Amino acid sequence: MNRANAHASHATIGCAPLPACSVPARREKLRLAGTLNGIDYVEVGDDGISLCVHLFGDIPQGLGMANVRITGGDRITGLRVLSVNPELEPDMHDDACLRVLLDREGDHTAYCLCLVDAASGNDPAGWLVYPGFDPRYACATLHFRLDCAKTLDCADEAPCVKASPPAPEINYLAKDYASFRQLFLDRLALDMPAWQERHVPDLGIALVETLAYTADYLSYYQDAVATEAYLGTARKRISVRRHARLVDYRMHEGCNARALVTLASSNDLSLELANLLLLAPPSGPGHPQPGVIDAAQLDTARAQGALIYEPMLLDGMTTFDVVAAHSAIRLHSWGDELCCLPRGSTRATLVDTAPPAPPAATDAAAVAPPQRALKLAAGDLLIFEEVLGPQTGNPADADPAHRHAVRLTDVRTSVDPLDGTLLLEVAWDACDALPFDLCLSVRTPAPDCAWLHDVSLARGNVLLVDHGEHVRGQCTSTAICLPGDSDGDYPGLTAALAAMPDACTRCGTLAEDCWLVPGSTQYGCCRCDGAVQDVRRPPADTGHVLPDAPLTWAEPLPPHAPVCRLLARDPRQALPQLAVYGGALADVLVAGTPDPRWRWLPRQDLLESGPDDRHFVVEVDDDGAAHLRFGDGVLGAQPQAGDFFRAASRIGNGPAGNVGRDSIVWLALKSGVLSAELQPRNPLPASGGTAPESLAEVKLYAPGAFRAKSLRAVVADDYARFAAQAPELQGAAAALEWSGSWYAVDVMVDPLGCENLPSALARRIRTQLERYRRIGHDVEVHAACYVPLRIALFVCVLPDFLVAHVEAELRDRFGTGLRRDGTPGFFHPDRLRLGAPVFASALLAEAQSIAGVAHVEVTTLVRAEGGDDGVPDDGVLHLAAREIAQVDNDPDHPDHGSISFDMGGGR
Template sequence: MTGRQPRIDYVTKDYEGFKQGMLNQIPLLLPDWTDRGEADFGVVLIELVAYVADILSYYQDRVANEAFLATATQRRSVTELLRLIGYQIDPGLAASAVVHVDVTTDLDVGPDELPFQVRTAGRPGEVEVTFEVIQPFSLRPANNEIPLAAIPALPAGTAAVELPPGAHRLVPGYRVYLEERPAQPARPRRSPPLTVTGVRRLVSGDDEISWLPPLPASFQPGATVLRGNNIVATHGVTVADEPVYVADGTPGQRFTLARTPVTHLLRTEDTRRRRSRPELEVRVDGAPWRQVESLSASGPADLHYTTEIDENDVMTVVFGTGARGSVPTAGAEVRARYRIGLGVVGNVGPDVLTVPTSLAAVAAVTNPFAAEGGADRESTEEAKIAGPGSVIAQERAVTLEDYELLAAGVEGVGKARARVGLRGGYKVVQVFIAPENPLTVPPPPPSDDLRATVARRLESRMPVNRMAGVEVLDPAYVPIDITVEVHLTAEASRSQAVEEVRGLLTGLLSFSAQDFGRPVRAGEVFSALFPLDGVEFVLLRELRRRDRPAGGSEFADVPLADHELAFAGTIVVVPLGGGR
């Protein structure tokens, strides 16, 4: 035993390896031990030790894996790792719905009478969903339904009607919609939600009621009414009986809310990272405190707090340390009022929110349109991608890729490309944007409002003295013409083949398949058409930009500049062979 040291295999990780490793040491350490039978007590002990070592080895591997974002599988691990870089996993969003309320008398609901609740009828097998109106509102009986039988016509594109002053009590900003009642019992046909933009008294004495957007389709005036008294409700239930937390005066105090999940609504203000805000109100000894994303910019006297959400959707309120945010004094009573409920379960269909809070003036309620906007919490795999991505640019525009990412993050932008240009001899960043998912051909240019929104977002995040400014420009849409000869088998249908080939080529040049500056390659055309039932082979006769002269090689790729975006031009499919 004195001359030889046991050789240990540190790579061994499982039961069989541990057991065999210990058995291999017996001749070196205990040469007199010769019985290796399973009934031997020493072998039993070795097997027990190998069993425990196998379990500990698994735990060791799991702990090591959970320490890295790429290999972590537990939601708690991912949550804590992303918290180190200031990223909170998206908790989801609550759905919102337009609720129409018929009233018998004038109804003015103030802050003390809120929230006004409306819920589903609770049919067997269905989850009961409650929505709340949390902003004060006013309703008038005259706006329950306003007949439009006296209107001569309501064609598509109508954006105004004339009504007698006594027939309505509408004011600018009200939400309305048109409802056409069918002759036979059936679901009524409704216009999209409309916003009243003006109420103007005419020389005739009538009021001109204008709205936006214009009607997308025509309505029959004799069977149509204009419905007002529409308010916005959001999914969630108010929790007003949360236990009181008594502060102890220590820095960094925190307390946990008792119920989950806390309702989150989409932020209206610009923010660095979090797209939503919790429906939470915190008061310390009756004084309201304000939630912030981070306490890093808070001063010692700022009444600020921040929130954290763990892997079980439990929300914790975190107060300041004294240096960063104020500290609640010892004995102070901390009260929280919040709402719970969110997710896709709130995306209920139309005409299901029919049970209101008991108010004497309310005759009936319904949601004329399906609720929308509800989203479940971010999955672990989604968070592992979005978390690191959120700190690549850190909401600052430094590289051209940063400008592209920030521009593409603006609602309504489908694609963006940035480059350095010149303006008056000075360098500027030129950002070309294309609207999201255009359905028209050729695609439409971005609107003035969208360009202005993108410009404001980028200018607020660009470094000082690095560039002379930002220019948000229209893209150059380039039509691509393609002509192919399709040689068919004898049994193939010509009409079906032509339709299928044209559809594939149109998809190849669709908005989702193309990008700024991406060339259209001949190989992509052949790849899109292979294999195809009934097609023996395909000859590419033409692949060119419409603004360039015809000619050249049939296999030539079509190059595009970095501000150009391809779309389907004229696609000609010439079938040869096949059946009739």
């Protein structure tokens, strides 16, 4: 053995010699030199136990089992060599190999096969290279089973991989523009130390600031997504609205104000309501002159911030007839003096003659007989107004609170048989009952002591108006006027414009907001000859933002409703006042109003909309801009790409329209000229204007809204609560009774203003409760059980007061009707509630408050059917939950309860 072999025999061998190299250049050198042998590669047979070891050179003579070593394995270790035979004429190989047979097959891990000197021990660290073999290739790695798939390359990866650069240090506290800018500059100082420019005009600084702005926007968007995901943290109005709707809470956007305006005129005329505007002048010095203004004054007033109101179409009327005689209508007192229309009145008698004109001649025979001048009809509005001070007769002393509006339900003509005065009998709903005593005639104080008539008058020609104006917009569409090749963004537009060459001119004359729905065209998979191809035009974006704000919100008018319901407002039922039409360009871009089938209707939400319902939702953002949201084809119809939309919006909303009385004093026409003399005026203040609900209110009320509003009756109190919702009732009680087979719910109701339950009302309440009834419960509605009481009071009168006067006041106070001052008596049906006990202390306090009463004692407070007199020990007469106290004190019906007064003292 020469020196080189001696050194080689002691070299460390193994399957992972160092260094690890990706290019095996030594292998080719060994082949070309031919002086050293080594293992080229190892093949594993199909049986898994036979190995074919290929060498660089010839197989040495004498190579046997003692020279083959195998190590490695995880689950299967200690493989033993059973035989080693050279295979000089292989059938399936191009060169000879050394056939090694093992006792068993290895596992999936890598094994190491080495050819060593026979003198080598079992310790791999002491293995010696087989004589004549290169120590670098004395061993080879082999795998009995391959983990890689058939479609993957099983070659080993390069052992030497370039190390990845260190990750940049990221300051996660950078969240705004300034911190991001500094972060980028710090990073560039490390990567580009030669660049030290910091002037603003520098291109690098401009790039850094652009990236900082983008990062700031993305950071805000990242925070906003997490913030807007929950009701408690959401800050955007639209997000809060949608979160609240998930818990069945409707966030309202406020509603506009309503007012009643009278038109005083000296001539009869007819007005088109759609062409009429009423204005409250802008604030400024001086008092504006009431009357009609022209188009120039209208534009000036609009620019200065005048509030504009439009007439509301009551029960479908489109024209309004102004009658001169309705400007001031006298109330008939039937020749009596010191008259008033008492509180609670629902009828009145009007004088049906026009005010007398100055006579043209002195001949009495030439004077024409009076003719009927009033043209009032059922459904007309009327306002009663005190025009003179009852004490002084001065118009400036008239009480402005003594003004009341009613809607007539019955109008009948009559004649005063005493003097032949033509009369008109009018009536109105009990809901519009007069809330005060309306004075008709008085006598002035001394020394004049003159009779003063027509203290109050009735005003006709009344219009119901609400705040808001239909703005005149401008339709502008670049895609229509400069089409070019627009089919990519608006499918079908080129063909539609070819059929309508004047489309751009039509857009210019359209005084509404308009837009096209962008999108694309998608074709189905069927393209064979003769097949009907499926063509779809999905929209890219169906939303739209209206250009004007604030959008008017108002709830629909109830049909044939009294004034009390016309002026009652519920902002949660209000809908946006917006007329939207959308469809094909040829169908929508027309002069005038498109066909109603292209109308899209506003809704509170689209949860109940079908796939063919043309509905949309208006969502108002934090800036007051109105966003239109359409359906998706499942909940509401989805607009198609290329559709043309037009929207006529109305502007004016919120409490700004709640102007005071006598503020709406201007009238204008949208088009044309009005030559008549008209003086508009609102005797009553405008009301109902409500501000949009704030985010704080929604977050406060929405989480508990679904608990506050029950949808099903489960226990008896639920039935009572649902029954009490009827406006004709002031209370209800219920109890579950076992009938022997099932439960029956007995609902006792307390009607408002009376003690009798009409059968029609009982049936209506029974029908109302049916929607809440629990399965297995029978519901019966009955009148409350009235319990007659017997009450006696001992009253001691002061010496300076007449006993009769004090007793009269006591009977007035403890009556069942209205007192002389118009307030309900102590035992009025509306003051007695279901299950409410009667307190002796309340009787004492009521009697003691009368002037002249020195002392009061309750001697009797019992049920009328009881035989014993006296007062309960605790001073409280308790009643059951379905009972109501009754003290009518009617001598014809002593069984309805009574109260007596034992008077003492006085004179």
